[in-house]
Amino acid sequence: MTPESDPWKTVSAARLPAAGLAALAAVRHLPDIGVQLEGDFAWVHWPAGRIEVVRCLLPVAGLRFYRQDGNEWVPFNGRLPTSERPPVVEMKPLASTIVPDRMEPRAATDSALTPIRLGAVRGGPPRRATALIASVRDLATWADMATTRELSSVRVALDGDRAGLLGEGLPAIPNAVRYWGDSVFVPLGFQTEPALPAETIRMAVGAGNDELVFLNETEVEIVPNGAFVPATRAAVRLAISHRTPAAP
Numbered sequence: 748m749t750p751e752s753d754p755w756k757t758v759s760a761a762r763l764p765a766a767g768l769a770a771l772a773a774v775r776h777l778p779d780i781g782v783q784l785e786g787d788f789a790w791v792h793w794p795a796g797r798i799e800v801v802r803c804l805l806p807v808a809g810l811r812f813y814r815q816d817g818n819e820w821v822p823f824n825g826r827l828p829t830s831e832r833p834p835v836v837e838m839k840p841l842a843s844t845i846v847p848d849r850m851e852p853r854a855a856t857d858s859a860l861t862p863i864r865l866g867a868v869r870g871g872p873p874r875r876a877t878a879l880i881a882s883v884r885d886l887a888t889w890a891d892m893a894t895t896r897e898l899s900s901v902r903v904a905l906d907g908d909r910a911g912l913l914g915e916g917l918p919a920i921p922n923a924v925r926y927w928g929d930s931v932f933v934p935l936g937f938q939t940e941p942a943l944p945a946e947t948i949r950m951a952v953g954a955g956n957d958e959l960v961f962l963n964e965t966e967v968e969i970v971p972n973g974a975f976v977p978a979t980r981a982a983v984r985l986a987i988s989h990r991t992p993a994a995p
Contacts, residue, residue, distance in 0.1 A: 757814040758823055759795040760833045762788055767807035768845055774800055775845045781838025790833045791841070863941060865951055867962050871938030874927035879912050880961070881923035883983075886910040889918050890983040902975035903983070910983075913975050931960045 768782065768789055780793045780800060793800045795814070804810055811831075812823035819828035883905060890898065901914035912918075917925065926932035931945040939948060939962060952967050954960050959975075961968040976982070 754814075754824070755798060755801050756796050758801055758812045759797075759815055760790065760792045760813040760820065761804055761810055762790055762813070762831065763804065763807050763810035765789045767804075767810060770803050770807050771800070771841060772845055774803055775842050777841070780841040782841050782844040783834045783836065783838045785834070790838070792833045792838055865943075865948065865962075865967075866940055867933050867937040867964050868940040869937055871936070874935060875915075876917050876925040876927060876935055877913065877915065877929065878926040878932045878961075879917050879920065879923045880926075881910055881912070881920045883908050883910045885920050885922060886912070887983050889920050890978065890980050893918065893980075898978045898980065901978050903978040904970060904974040904976070905982075906974075911970065911975065912978070926961065930954075931962060933962050934964075937964070 765784055765787055768791070771780070771791070774780065774797075777793075777797070777800070780791065780797075783790045783792075791800075791804070801812070804812075813820045813829075813831070813833075814823060815821075816828065820832040821828050822831075886903070897916065897918065900916040901912045901918075904911045904913075925935045927935055929945065931939070931948050933939055943951075948962065949958075949960055952960055952969065954969050957972045959970045959972055961970065
């Protein structure tokens, strides 16, 4: 059937039980759809060709469609005019006839919000380490033996006796805690609980745009991204001489 021969495109009115008007909720925003109530029934009139109106009304029980032929009205799929016709009075807009149910605001109760604990728990798939935290002394031992290429592949941040490294080619430093992640770092062998996107976790702990989050089992550390600088042997040696006591 071609669009030009589609008989539904000539339909422009319907008589249906008034309770069936709710079927038109999806098209209540369209202009030029009029409604007139007649007791328990209602007439709906719309410009011919609005197939979306027809589709909404098709499931309604007890409905009859009509098309206009000059000054006469003919039932859909009928040939002879009928005395039934839409009222000649001005119809009400559909938008004023079908309105959303009234919303009753309710005050929040203490049980409305349930706090959850954010942390790291054992589990998750195998992942590649992108950060580690070790002692400054252990870092210095590695830095003394590392090649220039190995040093240039990581960034380092120093905090007291602790050192952090960021990068893809992380060294094997004894007793270091290795992490996976990008802007939120979690120890290898662990996963976040609950499983939330990194940005959601960052917002939850109050991290800024230029801060990194280290999420451990019992604590969260927030470190400025700018604290990590290119690793050099001189910087590490200087750090160990100033920040750690000499061995006895």
